[in-house]
Amino acid sequence: MKKLTAVLMITAMLSSALAGCAGAGRQTEVTVAAAKEGKDLSAMVWQGTVEALSSVDIIPSASGKVTQILAKEGDHVEAGAALFQIDNQDASLQLEQAKAGYQAAQANFDSAQKANQLNTVVKPAEINFTTASDNFNRIKVLYAGGDVSQTDYENAKAQMDVAQVQLQAAQNSQRTNCDVTRAQLDSAKAALDIARKKYNDCMVVSPIKGLVTKISVEAGQTVSPQVKAAAVIDDSSKKVEIKVADMDIDQIKAGMEADVNLQTLGETIKGSITRISSVSDSSTGMFDVTVSLGEACTNSAIGLMADIRLADNKGENSVYIPAKSVQTDDSGSYVYKVSDSSGVKTPVTLGKKKNAYIEVTKGLAAGDQVVLQSSKPLTDGEKISILTVKQQ
Known part of the structure; x- marks a missing residue:
């Protein structure tokens, strides 16, 4: 029994020793990146x-048949210069109709304004009301003295009340007539603007000053707002x-x-x-x-x-490394540089940061490899095994 116990103890000691030797020979696995040069x-x-x-595609706002091409490819044109004409016969008739409607509305509005200034509607009603009011006041005095009957008094008052209502109605009518004719004039003006735009849209123009690079339509062709008809570049x-x-x-x-x-x-x-x-x-x-x-x-x-x-940007080339490869301690910034299969702690002086990279002004040269990631924290001079060299 004692021999068995001794054998077991020796076996355990040997296993522990072998495990320790294996751990001592295992290298830390790392991913590295090469310092690269930022070119001048x-x-x-x-x-x-x-x-x-800039370049502008010309798409007509009107639909219809092209009647005339007024510019050709290669022409230099001013802003507003005509490129081609779309049949405007219907648009012209609609424009004339809208002009006539606007003129009629303007005449009605002017008449209403003149009537308002002359007070032609309200003035007769004001005279009637003044007459009825004066008559009532006279009857009222006589009624108080017993010189007229109550019937005469009430008739005079009723006439004054009716005249007052008629005056209010005349004032409202005159005011309403002005408002209505103004609204009609505004509506006619809007209709005229729409008709004029439709007419003007039949003449397709360049919105900018520049060179005509494309005319995609021909005389006799039907166009619409869905068709790219020309192009002009600035x-x-x-x-x-x-x-x-x-x-x-x-x-x-x-x-x-x-x-x-x-x-x-x-x-x-x-x-x-x-x-x-x-x-x-x-x-x-x-x-x-x-x-x-x-x-x-x-x-x-x-x-x-x-x-x-x-031009005029000649400076010394700089060295850059991934920013996450840099570590810091009380002594400052450093990286682990790969040297003879070891990670050597190397102090670095840093410059400006560029996105995921940072400039190294001192401590590294282009092509030096630095540890980017490691399977465990490194110590200076520790043996390493490179798994991946990250391409930048």
Whole structure:
């Protein structure tokens, strides 16, 4: 029994020792990322397509047959210039009818206003009421002295009351007539405005000054408000839209000058940053940036590919690492840099933050690998096993 107990104790001690040796040889598993270099923007090139400042699709407001084409593709037109005419015969008749209705309503209103000023409706009623009131007051005095009968008194009062009612009715009638004729005039004015708009809509015009790039209708063709009939672009200025990565967007500022190379034309012209989107595209992570071109850009440049280089932005390249790889303690900021299969605690000096990355101004070089995640907290010089190198 004692021998059995001794054997069991030795077995347990050996198992514990073996387990300890196995634990001592196991390396901490980590995910790492390489420090990358933020390029000097003056050495970078973006590509985009030259576009007009704005483009407007012309959709007619009226329906009908096109009777005349008044502009052609390639014409430069002013705002309000006619592009094509739609049959306006019915609209013209409706406009004349509306004009006549408005003139009649205006005449009625003017007549009512004149009658109101002359008091032609109320004045006779005022005279009748004054006469009846004076007569009643005279009868009233005589009745008080017993010189007239009660019947005469009551008849005089009744005549005055009737005259008062008639005066009130005349005043109301005159006021109502003015209000009615004013409302009729307003209604006729609205009908005239509608008829005039329908008539004017038959002449389709350009809403902006620019270049006619498309006329999609022909004389004799029927159009409607569902048909895109023409297109006009504002070619007074041009732009190029480019997409900038999140690592570089903080270096780009509105007003920054750019060199725009039009390879097809063999021209390089000046431009400037005029708009920077405040948020990135959710699908690409890129920011939209607008480069407006200078006046030297020709009309023929629209639609051409352009190479964009930012001018006067030459600075030293910076090193960036994922911000979550940085740790801090009482001594400051540090990372675990991979060196000879070990995680070496390395102090770093940090610069500006760019989205998920942070600049390292001292302590790392481009290409150095830093620990991003580990299976357990690391100690300086601890052996590590790299599971994944995160691509940035």
